[in-house]
Amino acid sequence: MEQAITLKPASPLAQVDWVPLLLVPVLALAALPFIGSTPTWITLTAAGLAMGMIIFIIASGLTLIFGLMDVLNFGHGVFIAFGAFVAVSVLGLMTDWTTADSLGYNLAALGVAIAAALAAAGVIGWIFERFLVRLVYGQHLKQILITMGGMVIGEELIKVFWGPQMIALDMPTALRGVVLFGDAAVEKFRLVAVVVGLALFVGMLLLLNRTKLGLLIRAGVQDREMVESLGYRIRRLFVGVFVSGSALAGLGGVMWGLYQQGVSPQMGARVNVLIFIVIIIGGLGSTGGCFLGALLVGLMANYTGFLAPKVALFSNILLMVAILLWRPQGLYQVTNR
Numbered sequence: 268m269e270q271a272i273t274l275k276p277a278s279p280l281a282q283v284d285w286v287p288l289l290l291v292p293v294l295a296l297a298a299l300p301f302i303g304s305t306p307t308w309i310t311l312t313a314a315g316l317a318m319g320m321i322i323f324i325i326a327s328g329l330t331l332i333f334g335l336m337d338v339l340n341f342g343h344g345v346f347i348a349f350g351a352f353v354a355v356s357v358l359g360l361m362t363d364w365t366t367a368d369s370l371g372y373n374l375a376a377l378g379v380a381i382a383a384a385l386a387a388a389g390v391i392g393w394i395f396e397r398f399l400v401r402l403v404y405g406q407h408l409k410q411i412l413i414t415m416g417g418m419v420i421g422e423e424l425i426k427v428f429w430g431p432q433m434i435a436l437d438m439p440t441a442l443r444g445v446v447l448f449g450d451a452a453v454e455k456f457r458l459v460a461v462v463v464g465l466a467l468f469v470g471m472l473l474l475l476n477r478t479k480l481g482l483l484i485r486a487g488v489q490d491r492e493m494v495e496s497l498g499y500r501i502r503r504l505f506v507g508v509f510v511s512g513s514a515l516a517g518l519g520g521v522m523w524g525l526y527q528q529g530v531s532p533q534m535g536a537r538v539n540v541l542i543f544i545v546i547i548i549g550g551l552g553s554t555g556g557c558f559l560g561a562l563l564v565g566l567m568a569n570y571t572g573f574l575a576p577k578v579a580l581f582s583n584i585l586l587m588v589a590i591l592l593w594r595p596q597g598l599y600q601v602t603n604r
Contacts, residue, residue, distance in 0.1 A: 287598040291562050298570045309451035311569045317457030319565025320464025321526055325519030326542045326557050327467060328512030334552025334601060335484055335508050338400055339407050342414035343516055343542065344535025345421030349391050350384035350517025351524040351534060352429050355436050357383045365439045373439035384517040391421070392513020396506055418536065425532040433531040436524040460522055467515075468558050475554065484508065544587050550597030559598055563590075 295312050302308045329343045357380040358365055364376035399417050403409040438456060445452040475481040487494045487501040495501050516535075523538060524530040545564055549556025564583050571582040590598065 284599065287556070287559055287594075290598075291559060291566070294563060294566055294570075298566075298574075301574055302570070306450035306452075307573075309448060310453060311573055312566065313451075313453040313457055313461075315566035315569035316562060317454075317460040317565070318526065318568060319562035320460045321519060321522045322538075322541055322545055322564060323464050323558050323561035324467055324522055325516055325538060326545045326561055327471060327554065328515035328519070329542055330512075330546055330549070330552060330554055330557040331471075331515070332509055332512040333546065334554070336404075336505050338404070338509070339410045340395070340400065340414045341411050341539070342395060342399075342416075342418035342421065343513075344537075344539040345395075345418045345425075346388040346391055346513040346516035347520035347523065347535035347538055348425055348530070348532060349421065350388040350514075350520035351436070351530040352425055352434070353387040353517070354380040354384045354521040354524065355429075355434050355530055358436070365437070368440055370441040373441040377439055377442075381518060381521050384521045385514040388517025388520070389510045389514035392510045392516075393506070395513065396509040400509070422532045422536070429532070431532060433529045435529050436527075438525055438528065442525075456525060460526065463522065468554070471554050480504075541583065544583050548587050548590050548597055550599040550601055552601040553597065553599035556597055556599035 295315075298311075299305070299308050302311065325343075325347055328346070329340060332338050332340055332343075358376060361376040361379065364372040367373065395414070395417055399413050400410065403413055442456045442459060445454050446458065447453075475485065483494065483499055483501075484504060487499070487504060491501050519538075520530075520535070523534065527534075541564060545557055545560040546552075548560035548563065549558070563586060567582050567586050568579060572579040594600075
């Protein structure tokens with residue numbers, strides 16, 4: 268029965284449109300003459316890439332949910348916030364480890380906090396799918412309304428348990444400080460964020476294109492009835508996708524909280540704007556497009572924040588408009604979108 272699925276794993280290198288890949292280095296090099304100082308440019312570029320990687324971690328979950336399940340989840344921000352607040356609580360119980368002058372203890376504490384955030388966001392995601400999203404599959408307008416309502420309820424629940432005020436999220440001792448590259452200083456955490464983002468991106472590509480699970484997911488998207496007739500339970504598979512996407516948002520919430528050095532009940536709603544800009548730029552469901560879009564957004568925010576702070580407030584909207592004028596479907600168009 269398994270051999271009847273004829274969908275072949277994609278070969279990314281053979282099918283990739285390489286033109287959008289040039290946008291990131293072109294944007295970075297174009298900013299250099301305006302910034303003037305090479306060390307400052309290196310610092311801003313590293314900060315932009317780190318910010319972009321964190322945004323990708325957050326947006327990757329929503330990209331999975333929309334790209335594979337065609338669900339517009341405007342409540343994605345609540346998973347971000349829940350993950351971040353759970354991590355704050357866990358790290359608060361492990362201060363001896365987070366303040367120890369030991370990279371091993373620091374990473375262990377952070378790992379426990381991230382695991383708790385993944386689990387909490389995944390559970391909230393399962394509740395969302397079971398009691399809200401499942402009722403409105405295939406109905407985008409109702410999906411927007413009901414998931415936005417779910418996010419409002421989630422924010423109020425966060426205020427009940429953790430309060431309405433911002434809570435500081437201190438960096439573990441070993442991740443504080445900077446690494447010097449000549450005269451340029453790059454924060455250690457930004458380097459960690461780049462590594463985590465790259466690892467997630469590569470893992471997602473391998474999972475979706477080189478594994479049986481990815482094969483079944485893509486086959487179910489293209490012809491659900493055919494896959495179900497072979498005995499596979501696509502509904503369970505799609506629920507797993509939704510929960511996984513929610514958990515990734517929780518991971519992103521922890522990273523964003525550390526990046527901002529604080530968490531608040533409204534943090535998810537604020538990041539939602541950047542997430543949807545990234546997804547629209549990338550092509551509504553494209554993992555590669557989401558990755559490039561996040562890097563472009565991160566770089567643009569940091570460059571304009573340095574050169575013209577007033578423009579930084581809407582620079583990413585201008586970036587989105589420019590890309591959509593060039594490619595109305597986004598950097599990488601997804602089939603049937």
